[in-house]
Amino acid sequence: MTEDERSQESDGSRERGIAAHIFTTSSVMVGLCLTIISVVRSFPKTGQLKTIVDDLIAVGAMVFLVACFLSYAVLRARHSRRMHRIESLADGVFLLGLTILAVACGLFVWTIL
Template identity: 85%
Template sequence: MTEDRPQETDRCQERDIAAHIFTTSSVMVGLCLTIISVVRSLPKPGQIQTAVDDLIAIGAMVFLLACFLSYAVLRSRHLRRMHRVESLADGVFLLGLTILAVACAMFVWTIL
């Protein structure tokens, strides 16, 4: 009986983290689309602007993948599978944040 409780606690924590990744990554997809529309509305689109919006579009796809993976964690019934998929969703989400940060840095440094 005491062995079931730590597993239940782990399962609740995993679902809690997955829920945060799910909501945040879906918001980040919308943010990426907004940034792309702002970058494309600037006058004189240059080479760097198309590189930035391409990079942000890749970031949006990465965030969408993190959203799908976290949804899979929320739907999963197996604890071991939940741990693996949740770790993958974490990594994919951090990759998306890194891509977005690099794209923003490229955009800012070319404007200056």
Template identity: 40%
Template sequence: MNKASRQQTLDQDICVHIFSASAAMVGVCITVIGILRVVISIRRADLIGDDLLAVNAMLYLVSCLLSYWALRTRKVQRNHTLERISDASFLLSLTLTTLSAGLITWAVSVD
């Protein structure tokens, strides 16, 4: 197997992982939004965390769709471009997930 075909296989592997992880994280964000809404209604306090998680879910969806598009495209240059954008979107989403978790933890624990 030559270097170009190994690189293309590696690129497709990365896209598959981003696609599946992003799709799963959309579900996680939606689940946490539901749980957070229950906490908000019980405590009668509004948090910004559910809004952040909604934006987060949309960013994961963008990452998921871009990685799917990269998997479906036949042009190598387009594949690499879409993969880079999908990577960046996924990393941004992971960062926002961490920030959201911190804000939610801080807001719920402070009384």
């Protein structure tokens, strides 16, 4: 086995390791989003904000679900090129979900105060 082949093999295992982390974390984040929605709904006097924050967090949960599916596809991919493309997409989708969740939490906290 040449050094280049070993390097590609280690890159593939590293990509699968990152995908495994995205897979587990994004599935936990879906549950966290559902928990946050139930907490937001328990607050009185938030009116229109409640629906905006609920909607943002629900969208975030769907985005995390897509990241979970994409990272699962990386774990199942057999071709290196396809695996790298899907893994990059899973990374971006996961970061989008985190951004949506942070914006929703910021709206909730700064409006309640």
